[in-house]
Every structure is written in C-alpha cells, then in structure tokens.
Amino acid sequence: MAPRYKDGDVVLAFSGKWVSWAHTGAAYAAFLSALIVGCSIHYNKIVQNEWYGYPEEWFPSVSATIGDRYPERSFFMLFIAITSGPRFALVGLWYLLTARLNSSLPNAVAFMGLFRTLTCGGWTYITSTDNHDWHDILMISYLIATVPWTLGCIALSPNNFKAVKYRKYLAGAFFGTLVPLVYFFIQHKVHRVPGAYTTYAFFEWALILFDVAFDAVTAIDFDTFELIVRDRKGLSKGYVYKLPNSSQQVLKTIRENEKDKPIGQIFSQVFSWSSLFDAAADVYIGFVFWSMLTSLGLVVWFITDTDFPLWHMGISGYEAMIMATVSPFMLAIRSFRSLVLNDLRLFHLMSLVGLLAYLVVNPVVRLFMVGFGIWMSSLSWAATWCLEARQPAHLESKILAWTIGLLTSSVVKFANHTNNPIWPTSHSDNGGWNGLGFIIAVSAVLRSTRAPVLRSQQITQKRSNFxxxxxxxxxxxxxxxxxxxxxxxxxxxxxSWEGYPVRGPISAPHGAWTIAAMGLGLLVGLFREDLASSWKFYGIGSVGAAILTEKTNWFGYYGGLVLAAYLMAVSIPLTSLASRQNPGTTFGFGFLLYNFMTLFHVWVVAYAFVPGGPMVREHTDWVMATTMILVGCGVFSVSSSSAAQTRRPATSPNVQKQRTYYLYILGLLQLLSISIAYLRFPTYDYTPYHKDDRIFTAGIWTIHFSLDNDMWSSEYRMRDIIKELELDVVGLLESDLQRIIMGNRDTTQFLAEDLGMYVDYGPGPNKHTWGAALLSKFPIVNSTHHLLPSPVGELAPAIHATLDIYGELVDVFVFHSGQEEDPEDRRLQSEYLADLMGSTSRPAILLSYLVTKPLEGNYNTYVSERSGMHDIDPSDWDRWCEYILYKGLRRTGYARVSRSTITDTELQVGKFKVGEKPAEAEKIRDKMIEESQVPEGMRFPALFRGEGVRGHAYHVFDEPRYFA
Incomplete structure (x- = not known):
C-alpha cells in the first residue's frame, strides 16, 4: 500500500531520473523513426541535394529526413511533441536542483533551457518550405542558446564526478563536431565536392546524438529527487478527504556546495540590472568612439575636389584633420587637466557632435564636426583612464569598455556588410540609424558619468616624460x-584572398572567426595578464603578423587570427600602464605616432600622389614590422615597470563583480556574430536575368570607393541601377576600401548578397592597388589576380576569371590601367594584358579602364590580332577610360548610362549571346539594327530612356545600340 501523508494519499511516486529517460527516449525516437521511415520510403529523394544524388550522396541530412515528406515528417512531429513534456520538466527539475541564494546563474540557465525548448518547437513545426527565414531564425536561436545552456549546466553541476565527466566529454564532442560540420558544409556548398554532404550529414546526426545525450546525464543527478502524486481529497479511493488549512511542501531543493570553478566565481555574483546597464553604457561610449574614428578617414579622403570627389588624387590640406586624435596633449596643462577630469560628462557630451554630422549637407562642415567629435572623444577617454588610474577595478572596466567597443563596432559592421549605421556617410535611405544612435549615446553618457568621481588632485601622479x-x-x-x-x-x-576556387576564408561566415579571436584575446588579457604582457606571447603575436603579411589562403588567415587575439590581449596591460603615466605624453604622443602610422599605411599604396611616396612603395611589410616594434616597446615598459606587480589579485570579489557584466556583453556579441554569420552564409543559387534567351549583360563601372558626390555611402544606389539594368556580370574599379582612409569597408559584400551574385574581390588590400572586383550571376570556375608592370606609377590590378555561362566557359578580364601621367607604364600594361587575353582560346570579354583614345596609341595593342579582341563599338569616339572588348561571342547590344551623382564615371554595358560566334568580316560584325528587329528578351530596359530614372539615362547616343 502506498505511504500515507496526513494531507492525502500518495497515488504515484517515482525517481526523478525517469524524467530524463523519458526525454531521451522520446527525442531519439523522433529522429530515428523519421530516419528509418524516410530511408525505407524516400531514400533516393532524401539523399538528393542541389548538386548530387545517389550514389555520390548516400546518407541523408537531418533536415532532409525530418522535412516535408509524409509520413516521416509526421513521425518526427509526433514524437517531438511527446518530448516537450519531459523537456519542460527536465528544465524545471534542473533549476530546483541548482538554485542557490545570491546567484544569478541558475536563473539564466533555466531561462535558456525554456528558450531552447520553445525555439526547438519553432524550427520543428515551421519547416524551411513553410517559411525559410523563420525556420532559420528559430534554428540558429536554438543553437546559440545551446552554448550558455551547456556551459551553465557544467558550471552548476553538483559534486558528482561521474556526471561532470560525462557532461564535459559530451560538450567537448558537441562543440568539436561543429568544426568539421562547417568544413564539410563549405566543401559541399562552395566547392561542390561530391560526397561532402554525406560526410556533413554524419556530423549533423552526431550533433543531435550528443545534444540529447548531454541532457540525458541529468538522470544521474535527478536520482536524488522523488516525484510524488498525492490525492489530497481522496477522490481516487472513492471518498472525499478533508482539505487542510495549509499544505506542506513535499519537494525540497537539494543544496550542495559549489566546486571552486572560475566560471562559477564569475557568474555567481548577485545579478544587478543597474550594473549591467552601467557596463552597457560604458561599452556603447566605446563603440561611439570607434565609430567616429573609423569614419574620419572617409570624410578626409572624400574632400579633394568640390565637383568630383577623389578626382584630384593628391594632398588637399584637409588631411590635417587626422590630427584630431592628439588632443590628449592638452592634459599636460595642469589647469586644463583639472577642468577635464572634474567635468568628464560635459566633454563626453560635446564629443557626440560628431554623431550629428550626418545632419549637415556641406561635406567640409561635416568633416569638421567629425574632427571635433574625435578631438573631444580622444581627450575624454585619455582623461577617463587617467582618472581611474588608482582604482584598478574601475580602470579595468573602462579599458574593457573601450576594447569591447571596438569589438561591438566590428560586429555592427559585420551585420551591415562593413558599413556602420551611425557614420556621417549614412542616413535613413542607405541603411543609417544615426538619430537612434545619437539618442542612445546621450543616454549612455548621462548614465556612465552620473557617479561622483575623485578629485583630479587626488589621483594625478607625477611622471617624467621619459x-x-x-x-x-x-x-x-x-x-x-x-x-x-x-x-x-x-x-x-x-x-589572404586569392580568388577561385575558394582556398581560404570568405568574409561571411568567417568574419565571425575574427570576432571570436578578438574575444578570446580579450579573455586572455583579462584573466592571464602576465601571459598577455610576456615576451613569449609577444613572439607568438609577431609570428602571426609575419604569416598574415607573407602568406595567403587559410595559412595566412590563421596568422591573422593569432595577431587579432594578441592585440586584444595586450591592450589591457598596455593601456593600464599608460594610464598611470603622464597622460599628455603617453596618449598625446602615442596618438601622434598613430597618425604617422596611418599616413605610412596610406603612402604604401598612394605613393604616386604624395611627396616621398616612392620610398615606401608597396612596403606593407615595413608597416607591419613597425607596428610590432612599437608594441614591443610597450611590452618592454610593462615587463620592467613596478606597476605590473601592483595589480590586484585576479580573484578579488570586487574585480569579479566588475568583470561579470562586461563578460555578459562580450558573450552576447559573440552569439550575435555567430547568428550574423549563419544568416549571411551565401546561398549560391543565383539565376541570370534572361536564362531562356541565353543572353548575359556585362558592365564596367569605376565606382570611386563607394562615396557619392555628396559624401553619402552609395551602395544602395549602386545596387538599384545594377538590378534595373539587369546586369549578370559587372566589373567594379577603384573598389578596394579595406584601408583606414576608406573606413575598412567592402562594397562587394552588400552588392553580392543583395543582388544574388558570386564575387571576386580581386587583388587584396595588401597588394597595394586601388582595387578591381567582379560580380557574376554565373559560377566563377577559376580566377587569378594580376599586378601589371608599373615601374613608375600606381599598380594596375587585373582579374582573369573563367565563368560557367549557360554551360560554356567564358573568360572575363577586369582591368584598371595606370594614370595618364605614366605613359611607359600604360604601354607595358597594354602589352601584358594583350598577351594575357591572347593566351586563352575561350570566348572572352574585357571590362576595363584603359586611359586611351579610340583607334589611337595603346588602343591598337588591346584591340589587335595579338589579343584577338574586338571593340564592342569601334564607332564610339567619345571614350577615354572605360572600354568593353570581346571575342568568340555574339555581341548584340551596347549602351552608356549616366552616373547621376553616384560617381564621376558612367556605366557602360553590353549584351552578349553565348554559343554564337561573331562574324569574321568587320563590316558584317559591326552592322547596326533597329530595336524593333531585336527580340524582347534581348533588349535593354526601357526604364532608362528619355530622362530615365533618378538621374540615370541612356546618353551619348540617347538610346542603346543593337548589332546584327
């Protein structure tokens, strides 16, 4: 007979471990039943993917197995619905087991457990066919929530060696599986390797098994619980039992002492929303600083000519604004230092003027507003570090805010295709969030500076300039x-990019790897400051810098990841030591040297336009070496300074409390970067505009670094005209923006993802050119990058790409010739390119910037028997820079489209038909016909006739030209 309590009979009593086993059994039954049924009924269909089927692919992925086909989808949904009950119970029991007074971690872990359960139901019942976006959002939310759930469960595990061991093994297996999972997915999706998706499927199924098994370990812990069902009224026995005035608690929380774990020490602090908002406010101010600083190069670089930006290509005088960062020199004046330190709020608020620059139309005024903002922000941050120099915990928080602010800026740019929505080049029409960014910045400054600070006289230390x-x-x-x-x-x-086939990382999703390396480095600097400031770690960072500079593809990028981690790690001890020195010298002189490094970094590519430039021509290696030598000087100062021994113990409760909230933010940023990487992963399912007609439209455009003539970022406007002109292939010139003076941007990422095109960035930023890029609706089978002979002037980049256009291989050349001032360079380049074009027997087109007149000079080298190329329209005499040449294709149309205010160069486009060679006789080949004789699908869009749209119209001929 069941035991009897005074307030009712016990109808059922069972061990809590059966909740875990019920969850495990139902979950495995859901997936395995679908796998068995699917393989039995629809085997050939569920192993088929977009590239291959059986026998190349012979094992189905999870998504294909539990997808849309009946009845396997029904089996899965039935058992996964049954799983939900034990799943909610499992999360509840885990919370009861681990809940402790004055600890916020159990609450956070329980919330993640509930969130995972709900999102699991979301991606289960909303398939990719039902709603692809929501399926992906819920799936990635589930995977992201798994990270804190897994780590939180390990941190909260009771003192049970067996359970802890299993959790660590299974968690390691789960996260370890992600690496080959991503690798084989890229092999399938990008490289189209036969059988790669089958291998990927095995790792995907392993992830499911490890995920469910991790939760199954709770059976060991839940054995301590007894779950009891009581009949309080006696209805189950046929009589009414009197309800007492008060009931007793049957289940009691099991309390056990926590093990001494670092993660537990960090997150076991009492959670405070106020402290979290304080940390978030500090980080946002750091984000604003980096946002304004990274925008300064853009607005300085733009202003060289009032009519056509960047046309002058020389020293304009506005470059002096980069010196806005040297404002900390003023802290050397004692009275001024006292003023700043005692009213930091005012100076931080004044710095926000830089965020309001977007309201001003005049580019010069906009530049000065940004410069003023950076002047005030640099001054305010140097003063903040100086102010907190005697409060180690507060100083560390401010340094963390500044460094996490940089990481935040990188995450925001990652989400916005390398643009920052609060830059002065942004506004509501091109993706800007300037107004909201300013409002949040004001709120952040008011919150961050609301606490009283020490008087400057109390904390100022006397340090010599030496x-x-x-x-x-x-x-x-x-x-x-x-x-x-x-x-x-x-x-x-x-x-590290070297072209197709892909042999290294790509911007999305691998940008998340860069962000992860930055976060890891910050943790090293935070928890192992002795290691971060050591010569051993400096040596590792220097090796990483050398590998990044000299190598390419994955190996070169791995060096970059090492360098990223090192720079973030060493930022904490270096900035901490600098804060204890004379601020005028340390930060003022340091920022002055930084400015010279910025010029050095520009001169290596802009050597043709600046005094003394040829001395540092193409010497990025010198720039990198100088950077590491300077950092080494800082490491020497830390290692020899007594300040290194005065740091507070890493286990100080006050320090742990200060760190907790910055680590929350850092973790959130890492999860966001993973989400962004997932959502931005290229689909590679692109479709040309006129597939049925076997026509493709190609264009060439010199985009002048994606800033329009009014200093607004022009990606959105460029996208619109490329889409409306129905360009299948387009070459972009002057497109390398990955330098400080151009904001470290990449226009091609936005255009490729938004337009659905493959992209080859061309020679990278360490190749010292102004850039050449290729966008294509057709797969890029192979591409090589060339630097053409340039003994005197700027380097001339070229891309030689082979495209699969309707099943036929077509070579596409994208080329930017040297400047008019260097005729010998241009002659050598014309010969090099003519030989390169002549080396291929395949059909080919050249999308170029040649700097020559039609039918004269070097033109006759490009258009010659040597190259085998024909001019798209020899009768077009009004050209100087842009040319389209072709061979082995039937050219059907040619047009010139006005630029509006996007740049100073028009867009030239041509239509070609694959599979039909041009006539040999020149008169027949160049015979023009009326548009009425051209099939509808082979015509240019009528949208650009007459006045056109948004300032874009057919011009010079006033209409497109068509050829027989």
Missing part, C-alpha cells in the same frame, strides 16, 4: 594595429 615614452610607443602600435586590422572582421580575410 618614463612615459615607451608606453606611448606601445599605445601607438596597439592603437594602429587595432584600427587597421580589427575594425572590420573581413579585413584580414581579404588580405
């Missing part, structure tokens, strides 16, 4: 390295 010299050198190298390489997650990826 003592501050080495730290200032370290600050210069650190600041430049962070800005030039880490302010965008794709910069180092493009350093």
């Amino acid at each position: 003592q501050s010299l080495l730290p200032s050198l370290g600050i210069a190298g650190l600041f430049f390295g962070m800005h030039s390489l880490l302010s965008d997650s794709s910069t180092m990826i493009l350093w």
Whole structure:
C-alpha cells in the first residue's frame, strides 16, 4: 500500500531520473523513426541535394529526413511533441536542483533551457518550405542558446564526478563536431565536392546524438529527487478527504556546495540590472568612439575636389584633420587637466557632435564636426583612464569598455556588410540609424558619468616624460594595429584572398572567426595578464603578423587570427600602464605616432600622389614590422615597470563583480556574430536575368570607393541601377576600401548578397592597388589576380576569371590601367594584358579602364590580332577610360548610362549571346539594327530612356545600340 501523508494519499511516486529517460527516449525516437521511415520510403529523394544524388550522396541530412515528406515528417512531429513534456520538466527539475541564494546563474540557465525548448518547437513545426527565414531564425536561436545552456549546466553541476565527466566529454564532442560540420558544409556548398554532404550529414546526426545525450546525464543527478502524486481529497479511493488549512511542501531543493570553478566565481555574483546597464553604457561610449574614428578617414579622403570627389588624387590640406586624435596633449596643462577630469560628462557630451554630422549637407562642415567629435572623444577617454588610474577595478572596466567597443563596432559592421549605421556617410535611405544612435549615446553618457568621481588632485601622479615614452610607443602600435586590422572582421580575410576556387576564408561566415579571436584575446588579457604582457606571447603575436603579411589562403588567415587575439590581449596591460603615466605624453604622443602610422599605411599604396611616396612603395611589410616594434616597446615598459606587480589579485570579489557584466556583453556579441554569420552564409543559387534567351549583360563601372558626390555611402544606389539594368556580370574599379582612409569597408559584400551574385574581390588590400572586383550571376570556375608592370606609377590590378555561362566557359578580364601621367607604364600594361587575353582560346570579354583614345596609341595593342579582341563599338569616339572588348561571342547590344551623382564615371554595358560566334568580316560584325528587329528578351530596359530614372539615362547616343 502506498505511504500515507496526513494531507492525502500518495497515488504515484517515482525517481526523478525517469524524467530524463523519458526525454531521451522520446527525442531519439523522433529522429530515428523519421530516419528509418524516410530511408525505407524516400531514400533516393532524401539523399538528393542541389548538386548530387545517389550514389555520390548516400546518407541523408537531418533536415532532409525530418522535412516535408509524409509520413516521416509526421513521425518526427509526433514524437517531438511527446518530448516537450519531459523537456519542460527536465528544465524545471534542473533549476530546483541548482538554485542557490545570491546567484544569478541558475536563473539564466533555466531561462535558456525554456528558450531552447520553445525555439526547438519553432524550427520543428515551421519547416524551411513553410517559411525559410523563420525556420532559420528559430534554428540558429536554438543553437546559440545551446552554448550558455551547456556551459551553465557544467558550471552548476553538483559534486558528482561521474556526471561532470560525462557532461564535459559530451560538450567537448558537441562543440568539436561543429568544426568539421562547417568544413564539410563549405566543401559541399562552395566547392561542390561530391560526397561532402554525406560526410556533413554524419556530423549533423552526431550533433543531435550528443545534444540529447548531454541532457540525458541529468538522470544521474535527478536520482536524488522523488516525484510524488498525492490525492489530497481522496477522490481516487472513492471518498472525499478533508482539505487542510495549509499544505506542506513535499519537494525540497537539494543544496550542495559549489566546486571552486572560475566560471562559477564569475557568474555567481548577485545579478544587478543597474550594473549591467552601467557596463552597457560604458561599452556603447566605446563603440561611439570607434565609430567616429573609423569614419574620419572617409570624410578626409572624400574632400579633394568640390565637383568630383577623389578626382584630384593628391594632398588637399584637409588631411590635417587626422590630427584630431592628439588632443590628449592638452592634459599636460595642469589647469586644463583639472577642468577635464572634474567635468568628464560635459566633454563626453560635446564629443557626440560628431554623431550629428550626418545632419549637415556641406561635406567640409561635416568633416569638421567629425574632427571635433574625435578631438573631444580622444581627450575624454585619455582623461577617463587617467582618472581611474588608482582604482584598478574601475580602470579595468573602462579599458574593457573601450576594447569591447571596438569589438561591438566590428560586429555592427559585420551585420551591415562593413558599413556602420551611425557614420556621417549614412542616413535613413542607405541603411543609417544615426538619430537612434545619437539618442542612445546621450543616454549612455548621462548614465556612465552620473557617479561622483575623485578629485583630479587626488589621483594625478607625477611622471617624467621619459618614463612615459615607451608606453606611448606601445599605445601607438596597439592603437594602429587595432584600427587597421580589427575594425572590420573581413579585413584580414581579404588580405589572404586569392580568388577561385575558394582556398581560404570568405568574409561571411568567417568574419565571425575574427570576432571570436578578438574575444578570446580579450579573455586572455583579462584573466592571464602576465601571459598577455610576456615576451613569449609577444613572439607568438609577431609570428602571426609575419604569416598574415607573407602568406595567403587559410595559412595566412590563421596568422591573422593569432595577431587579432594578441592585440586584444595586450591592450589591457598596455593601456593600464599608460594610464598611470603622464597622460599628455603617453596618449598625446602615442596618438601622434598613430597618425604617422596611418599616413605610412596610406603612402604604401598612394605613393604616386604624395611627396616621398616612392620610398615606401608597396612596403606593407615595413608597416607591419613597425607596428610590432612599437608594441614591443610597450611590452618592454610593462615587463620592467613596478606597476605590473601592483595589480590586484585576479580573484578579488570586487574585480569579479566588475568583470561579470562586461563578460555578459562580450558573450552576447559573440552569439550575435555567430547568428550574423549563419544568416549571411551565401546561398549560391543565383539565376541570370534572361536564362531562356541565353543572353548575359556585362558592365564596367569605376565606382570611386563607394562615396557619392555628396559624401553619402552609395551602395544602395549602386545596387538599384545594377538590378534595373539587369546586369549578370559587372566589373567594379577603384573598389578596394579595406584601408583606414576608406573606413575598412567592402562594397562587394552588400552588392553580392543583395543582388544574388558570386564575387571576386580581386587583388587584396595588401597588394597595394586601388582595387578591381567582379560580380557574376554565373559560377566563377577559376580566377587569378594580376599586378601589371608599373615601374613608375600606381599598380594596375587585373582579374582573369573563367565563368560557367549557360554551360560554356567564358573568360572575363577586369582591368584598371595606370594614370595618364605614366605613359611607359600604360604601354607595358597594354602589352601584358594583350598577351594575357591572347593566351586563352575561350570566348572572352574585357571590362576595363584603359586611359586611351579610340583607334589611337595603346588602343591598337588591346584591340589587335595579338589579343584577338574586338571593340564592342569601334564607332564610339567619345571614350577615354572605360572600354568593353570581346571575342568568340555574339555581341548584340551596347549602351552608356549616366552616373547621376553616384560617381564621376558612367556605366557602360553590353549584351552578349553565348554559343554564337561573331562574324569574321568587320563590316558584317559591326552592322547596326533597329530595336524593333531585336527580340524582347534581348533588349535593354526601357526604364532608362528619355530622362530615365533618378538621374540615370541612356546618353551619348540617347538610346542603346543593337548589332546584327
């Protein structure tokens, strides 16, 4: 007979471990039943993917198995619905087991457990066919929530060696499986390797098994619980039992002492929303600083000519505005330092003027507003670090806010295709969130500076300028390295890019790897400051810098990841030491050296336009070496400074409390970057505009670094005209924006993803050109990058790509010739390119910037028997720069489209038909016909006739030209 309590009979009593086993059994039954039924009924269909089927692919993926086909989908949904009950119970029991007073971690873990359960139901019952976007959002939310759930469960595990061991093994297996999972997915999706999806499927199924098994370990812990069902009224026995005035609690929470784990020490603090908002406010101010700083190069670079930006290509005088960062020099004046330190709120608020620059139309005024904002922000941050120099926990928080602010800027740019929505080049029509960004910034400053601070006289230390010299050198190298390489997650990826087939990382999704390396480095600097400031770690960072500079593809990028982690790690000890020195010398002189490094970094590619430029021509290696030498000076100052021994113990409760909330933010940013990487993963399912007619439209455009003539970012306007002109292939010139002076941007990412096109960035930023890029609706089978002979002037980049156009291989050349001032360069380049074009027997087109007149000079080298190329329209005499040449294709149309205010160069486009060679006789080949004789699908869009749209119209001929 069941035991009897005074307030009712026990109808059922069972061990809590059966909740875990019920969850495990139902979950496995859901997936395995679908697998068995699917393989039995629809085997050939569920192993088929977009590239291959059986026998190349012979094992189905999870998504194909549980997808839309009946009845396997029904089996899965039935058992997964049954799983939900034990799943909610499992989360509840885990919370009861681990809940402790004065600890916020159990609450957070329980919330993640509930969130995972709900999102699991979401992606289960909303398939990709029902709603692809919501299926992906819910799926990635589930995977992201798994990270804190797994780590939280390990941190909260009771003292049970067996359970802890299993959790660590299974968690390691789960996260370890993600690496080959992503690798084989890329092999399938990008490289189209036969059988890669089958291998990927095995790892995908392993992930499911490990995920469910991890939760099954709770059976060991839940054995301590007894779940009891009581009949309080006696209805189950046929009589009414009197309800007592009060009931007793049957289940009691099991309390056990926590093990001494670092993660437990961090997150076991009492959670405070106020402290979290304080940390978020500090980080946002850091984000604003980096946002304004990274925008300064854009607005300085733009203003060289009032009619056509960037046309002058020389020293304009506005470059002096980069010196806005040297404002900390003013802290050397004691009275002024006292003023700043005692009213930091005012100076931080004044710095926000830089965020309001977008309201001003005049580019010069906009530049000065940004410069003023950076002047005030640099001054305010240097003063903040100086102010907190004697409060180690507060100083560390401010340094964390500044460094996490950089990471936030990288995440925001990752989400916005390398643009920052609060830059002065943004507004509501091109993706800007300037107004909201300013409002949040004001709120953040008011919150961050609301607490009273120590008087400056109490904390100011007397340091000689000599003592501050080495730290200032370290600050210069650190600041430049962070800005030039880490302010965008794709910069180092493009350093290593070598073209197709893909042999290295791509900007999305691998930008998340850069962000992860930055976060890991920050943790090293935070928890192992001795290691971060050691010569051993400096050596590792230097090796990473050398590999990034000299190598390409994955190996080169791995060096970049090492360097990213090192710079973030060393930022904490270097900035901490610098804060204890004379602020005027340390930060003022350090930022001055940073400015010279910025010019050095520009001169290596702009050598043709600046005094003394040829001395540093193409010497990115010198820039990198100088950066690491400067950082090494800072490391020497830390290792020899007594300040290194005065740091507070890492286990100080006050320090742990300060760190907790910044780590929450850091973790959130990492999860966001993973989400962005997933959502931005290329689909590679692109369709040309006129597939049925076997026509493709190609264009060439010199985009002048994606800033329009009014200093607004022009990606959205470029996208619109490329889409409306129905361009299948387009070459973009002057497109390399991955430098400080151009904001470390990449226009091609936005255009490729929004238009659904493959992209080849061309020679990377470490190849010292102004850039050439190729966008294509057709797969890029192979591409090679060339630097053409340039003994005197700027380097001339070229791309030689082979496209699969309707099943036929077509070579496409994208080329930017040298400047008019260097005729010998242009002659050598014409010969090199003519030989390159002549080396292929395949059909080919050239999308180029040649700097020559039609039918004269070098034109006759490009259009010759040597190259085998024909001019798209030899009768078009009004050309100087842009040309389209072709061979082995039937050219059907040609048009010139006005630029509006996007740039100073028009867009030239041509239509070609695959499979039909041009006539040999020149008169027949160049015979023009009326548009009425051209089939509808082979015509240019009528949208651009007459006055056109938004300032774009057919011009010169006033209409397109068509050829027989």
